[in-house]
Amino acid sequence: MPGTTFDRLMREEYGKVLAVLARRCGDLDLAEEVLAEALARAAERWPREGEPAQPAAWLTTVARNLLIDRARSNPLEVEWTDAIAEQAEQVAADAPPDHGEFALEDDRLRLLFVCCHPSINQESQMALALRTLCGLTTREIARAFVQDENATAQRLVRAKRKIREARIPFEVPDATQLPERIDTVLAVIYLLFNEGYLAHETEPPVRTDLCAQAIRLGKLACDLVRRHVEAQALVALMLLQHARRAARVRGGELVPMEDQDRGLWHEDDVRAGLAWLDGAIACHRQAQRPPRPYLLQAAIAALHGRAGSSEQTDWPQIAALYDGLLAVLPSPVVELNGAVAHAMAAGAQEGLRRIADLEARGELSGYHLLPAAQADLLRRAGDAGAARAAYRRALALATQPLERRYLERRLHELET
């Protein structure tokens, strides 16, 4: 079996199939076990017999049958739930399992709510969502969170045990619990999107499938909680960022927004993102509350999306939105991005002054994007010597290959 095809399938189908199985047995560990067995059979049979037309359906059927076998042969360990009984009846009646795309997405949303349950701590929530919904390996998750692989594995084991022991339901919470749960779900959806937007380790580094999944989950969340400003704004934000996917990487190198060929931006996604933002703004006006982070970030992304070029971008407005964002989401990373926007609006020196402030506080020490932003601004200001030094500092910290190549090229240009 060509490893790449199988790996791709595994990534694309894993979350879908696992979500269906997990709902059916209410036990993530068991679902993972039978799915692993189904995948092993696929690895053995598909090269000989050819890949089935619907790989997800094939895997679900095989795993479902394994699940029923386990429940039958091991009644003490595997609870014979109503859902499993229903599956067994379907098999007995020789009926095909329900594979409607919507049913699958529904199950993924259920699984997402399980992963985001408030009785699981936040780091585990995200790790669990990446593992179960996106099929990332423990190693990839550990890298994404800059963590030890063993610690991540332990975290996942504990979280899954808790789901089973405390019986966290595979259901979307009802109207009384939904409002308090939705914020975490949105945070995890955006984290999934970001993992796809620039994966830390996986090949390819930009996983559009993961981004598309995150967008789908975001839209499903919007279906669940009508007129939720932040849910709609998050969908808008993701669409507007996703629209740039074809322009973001060129020749194995990350292309900063100002150098991107905007003709490559997906016009449909930009339009859809702007429409979602309009919807969010309309709800926001009715709610009469101060804007929250996703709305502000989507508004920033929309100003970029509407601009024909970096020069035509409304930088003063973007800088003002960053100030607003910093007020509701105080974070040194937001401050750094805001400093760059201020530089674009008021000149490189203004940005460098703000970054120097940030650097003096030491909150971003070890973060490669701080010297990278300094380097870009110094280059703009014409200070080649200081820019070179800053690019070297950034390179000493950067690990993501696409980012490294960009920094190396800039440094090389200044050296010749």
Place this chain on the structure above:
Amino acid sequence: MQYIILIYGDERAYASAPKAASEQMHSAHMQYAKEMTEKNVMVGGSQIAPSTSATTLRLVGGKPVATDGPFAETKEQLGGYYLIECANLDEAIKWAGRCPSIQGGTIELRPLVKHAM
């Protein structure tokens, strides 16, 4: 699935509370227990006497020896419990969240372990 609702609170504050407040809390618990009984959720439950009434048992030389204590060193002590039957954690969270002692206290919710016979 059975869950236990463990009620933690400052027992000294509770002991020194005005009579009216204690009575109000008591009747709120009565109402709460009544509703859970009607909905077939309640399995059991009780207030627990303050930690000053506690006896600790330990094996000393292979024999159980009773002593005074333990003395409360933490700010909150176990003051009562409810045993409830719910379909899942979300249902249990809903009931536990309505426990009157959440006012001024902390509620811990834990699943009971079911052993195969």
